[in-house]
Amino acid sequence: MNDSNREPLKIKIRGEDGYRVTTIRISEGIICRLDRLADETHRSRNELINIMLEYAINNIVIERLPNQKVKE
Template identity: 45%
Template sequence: MQKIIVPKKKGEDGYKVTSVRLPEELLDRLNRFTARTELSRNEVIITLLSQALDIAEIKETQD
């Protein structure tokens, strides 16, 4: 009997697709950094962003 393959709908893996605009120099830095790892650019972005959000603070403006 032949199998019927049903593709998984995008986004059902717990990830959502987003796009960002990066300065060319920052993208170059990211690509060079990623090339030194065994990770995908997506994995590097998730790792760095997760850690940055853990240590980031919002500075209240003074009126």
């Protein structure tokens, strides 16, 4: 194969995929449950956490005390 016919190797700079790395503390019990779900669904723990966070953010209901004001 001629060098001029080769496709270039494209490598994205880490962090340029729209995601940011963060660190959180999770109990061992939650990790075990996540790992079982990951095995069962053939998804990574990271992928499951992202799916769950997206769902939670889109479906959260914040309950306020009757006299509590909402910050704008």
